[in-house]
Amino acid sequence: MSTPVRLDKYLADMGIGTRSEVKTYIRKGRVKINGIIVKEPDIKINTISSEVYFDNEPIVYETVEYYMLNKPAGVVSATVDNHCETVVELIKSGRNKDLFPVGRLDKDTEGLLLITNDGDLAHRLLSPKKHVPKVYYARIKGMVTKEDVETFRSGIQLDEDFITLPARLDILEAGDISDIKVTIYEGKFHQVKRMFEAVSKEVLYLKRLSMGELYLDESLAPGEYRKLTEYELNKLKGNE
Structure with a gap:
């Protein structure tokens, strides 16, 4: 109505x-x-x-908006910031003033970020009970090994009271600099970086590829964005 x-x-x-x-x-x-x-x-x-x-x-009246952003490095995942450009400020075509990022990516991390003003959807995607998978590509300083794969699969203790859920670590190329994909099911502060620190390695580059059923459109250059398609939105909401 x-x-x-x-x-x-x-x-x-x-x-x-x-x-x-x-x-x-x-x-x-x-x-x-x-x-x-x-x-x-x-x-x-x-x-x-x-x-x-x-x-x-x-002119179609839209009260709820959904944007896929390929977040560039150097931009903060916030609505306002006194010192840095924010991801919301990148959405020039946004018509609603209440847009916000769903979750956060570190300032130096690139990749998929959902920008919306749909609080219900954000809550479902971010709820710890949902265990929404998040897939990242990373370049790692150091040789990533099968032992690291097993460690990630077993869960890693990051704090006294926090052990990660079993994570999937795929080695794309191993060497002094290793290329990997990792799938995690939480969104703790600096989680991927801290997980590699726990196995004595350093993340040199990090990019989120997907979140739940939403996959980064690789045609989007860093800093570019577009509206979600109806198909993507239905998948994200579990209607497909």
């Missing part, structure tokens, strides 16, 4: 401009509803059934 919304609020909410700016646009005849030019900013419209056009481009 849709609650009627003032036309100027509708357009402002969808990022067309400020309330005062969109009032000017409306009065200049740049807005159509169901094919008819409307010049009254205070007219009430149905957000579901009304077809709204601005400069002949359709």
Whole structure:
């Protein structure tokens, strides 16, 4: 069921401009509803059934947004920060002011990050009870061995009161610098880095590839983003 919304609020909410700016646009005849030019900013419209056009481009009313971001290094996983650029600030097309990152990646970590304003979905993905898998690619200083694979599979004690769930460690290339993939089921602070420190190795580069059923679109360069597809969203919500 849709609650009627003032036309100027509708357009402002969808990022067309400020309330005062969109009032000017409306009065200049740049807005159509169901094919008819409307010049009254205070007219009430149905957000579901009304077809709204601005400069002949359709404007669909969205209250919930979902973006896949390929997080670059040097950007912090936060909504605001006094010193560094945040992941939310990268989402230039975001229309809602309440977007936030689902979970966090370290400042120097790259890769998949979901940006949304859907608190329920975020809670489901981050709940410790759900054990949502997260897959990372990493470059490791030191030879990663089969013994490390077994150690990760057994769980690693990181704190006095925390032992990781069994993690999957796949060795892609072993050497003085090793390439690996690792799948973990929690999201503790610096967890992957701390797990390798526990086996006397150092993470040189870290990139998240997937979170649950959401996989990084490799066509996105670091810092680029796009909206989730309907298929991706349904998979993420468990509707597929």
